[in-house]
Structures are given as structure tokens and as C-alpha cells.
Amino acid sequence: MLHVSMIGCGAIGVGVMEILKSDPEVAFDMVVVPEAHMERARSTVSTLAPTARVVSRLGDERPDLLIECAGHQAIAEHIIPALERGIPCMVVSIGALSEPGLVDKLEAAARAGKTQVQLLSGAIGAIDALAAAKVGGLESVVYTGRKPPQAWKDTPAEAAFDLDALKEPTVIFEGSAREAARLYPKNANVAATLSLAGLGLDQTRVRLYADPGVSENVHYVEARGAFGGFELTMRGKPLAANPKTSALTVYSVVRALGNRAHALSI
Numbered sequence: 001m002l003h004v005s006m007i008g009c010g011a012i013g014v015g016v017m018e019i020l021k022s023d024p025e026v027a028f029d030m031v032v033v034p035e036a037h038m039e040r041a042r043s044t045v046s047t048l049a050p051t052a053r054v055v056s057r058l059g060d061e062r063p064d065l066l067i068e069c070a071g072h073q074a075i076a077e078h079i080i081p082a083l084e085r086g087i088p089c090m091v092v093s094i095g096a097l098s099e100p101g102l103v104d105k106l107e108a109a110a111r112a113g114k115t116q117v118q119l120l121s122g123a124i125g126a127i128d129a130l131a132a133a134k135v136g137g138l139e140s141v142v143y144t145g146r147k148p149p150q151a152w153k154d155t156p157a158e159a160a161f162d163l164d165a166l167k168e169p170t171v172i173f174e175g176s177a178r179e180a181a182r183l184y185p186k187n188a189n190v191a192a193t194l195s196l197a198g199l200g201l202d203q204t205r206v207r208l209y210a211d212p213g214v215s216e217n218v219h220y221v222e223a224r225g226a227f228g229g230f231e232l233t234m235r236g237k238p239l240a241a242n243p244k245t246s247a248l249t250v251y252s253v254v255r256a257l258g259n260r261a262h263a264l265s266i
């Protein structure tokens, strides 16, 4: 039985607990959320993981695994201190890692605690192939992200374009993954994941579209290198609870937890 503590109880956290409710090999002991969100989280957790406690910090507890499904702040607040204490961690807010120095801090904390932090693939596939291709040498990685216009509300695209009136696919951003993450932090997870697995934030090229013709989060990746090349298209269905988040992200967390908890890992 794997004893897990989860940070965050939003669209991803709830989706993960719903699926794993029926897995006898995974137990959620604690769910960590900010004070202000505790009441709402308690009522959700009481049905999905009735034995779990909702807390605002981990305290002295030592779960077998701590998983972050919360956002940028949670990495400095909870993950780094847990790694330093030797608790293995998983992180889903990969976009947060485009902040200069944060990946190095995570690595240093895991080294200090003699443990490991796993960065999850979330909404994008072929991270295994890309990271393996990097060993032989990559020449180019280009990522095109395409979402319905409403998915770009509350981003710089809203000021630059009349999103509700768009009739054609419209490029709202073109540049490096570093710049994409700076301007579109809540949509930066896929670009940052591809960068970390591949050529880094400055060499990974990104193009973002607001496209009235799609209802899914479409991720297209072209990679070239000594290994040859690949093209990948993902058409991620958004979660009803958060249209910025593809459902595959939930399944990616469930897969990662299953791989730690079960006898067979794939």
C-alpha cells in the first residue's frame, strides 16, 4: 500500500482521487490546501478519500510520496522542504519550472534529502521519446499549441485580440518557450515539459493559436535530431472543472501513482 499526500484539491486533484478511490494499493492520508480553501476541500475529500485529513501544511508527517497538483507557489512552499526531508515527490505544475533557478533548487533539495523528484508528463505525450532522443542529440523542437478562443481569456491575448469575434485560427504568440512561459504562465506546462525533456527553454520554439474551429486543447510537436524525427498531435479534451487543463493530465498522475504502487510499472 502506497501512502500518498496530495497538494491541491482542484480540477486535477479531485479527478485523481475520484479514479483512485477504487484502488486498494493507493491510500491518500493528507490533502494540503491553503487555509482559505480548507472548508471546500474538506467536503470534497470526505466523499473521495474519507480517511484523509485536510491540512494547510505537511508538518512532521512522512508520506511514502508527496504529489503536487496545485500551482507555482506550492513548489517552494511544500515540495522543496519535503525533498530536503527525504520525501519522494512528483510535480505536475511544470510551467512553474520556467522560473530561472527553480529546477536547480528542486534538484539540490532532492540531492540534499537523498531522494528523487519526478516531473510528470501531464497533458503531453512522447516525453519518453524526446528525452531519449536528446541523448543522441536534438536539432530542433517546435511546439504548436491550439486552443479555443475562450481558453485564452485572462491572458495577454485578451488585450491584443477580440477573442469572442475570431472567425479564423489566429496566432497569438510566436517565440521561445521561455517567452511563452513568461507571457502565458497558466498555459506554459506543455511548452516547459517539452523544453525540460528536450532542447531547453531558449531553443524550443513555440507558436500559440486561438482557434474557433477547435473544442479541444491541441498540442502538435515536431522534433528532429540524430535519432531521426517525430511528429505528434494530441487532441486533449478539457476538464469540465477547468478548461485550461486537459483530462489526460489527470490520467498521467494516476498512471504515475500506479507505477509506484503496483508490482508492474509501464
Ligand SMILES: NC(=O)C1=CN([C@@H]2O[C@H](COP(=O)(O)OP(=O)(O)OC[C@H]3O[C@@H](n4cnc5c(N)ncnc54)[C@H](O)[C@@H]3O)[C@@H](O)[C@H]2O)C=CC1
Pocket: 007, 008, 009, 010, 011, 012, 013, 032, 033, 034, 037, 069, 070, 071, 072, 073, 074, 077, 092, 093, 094, 095, 120, 121, 122, 123, 124, 186, 189, 190, 193, 241, 242, 244, 245, 246, 249
Ligand atoms: N503538466 C501539465 O501538463 C499540466 C499541469 N497543470 C498544472 O497543474 C496545476 C493544478 O491544475 P488544476 O487542478 O487544473 O488547478 P485548480 O485551480 O483547479 O486547483 C488548484 C488547487 O491547488 C490548491 N492550491 C493553490 N495554491 C496552493 C498552495 N500554495 N499550497 C497548497 N495548495 C494550493 C487550490 O486550493 C486548489 O485546490 C496548475 O499549476 C496547472 O498549471 C495543468 C494542466 C496540464
Ligand SMILES: O=C([O-])CC(=O)C(=O)O
Pocket: 095, 123, 145, 186, 187, 188, 189, 190, 191, 217, 236, 244, 245, 246, 247, 249
Ligand atoms: O492542455 C493542457 O492541459 C495544459 C496546457 O496546454 C499547458 O498548460 O501547456
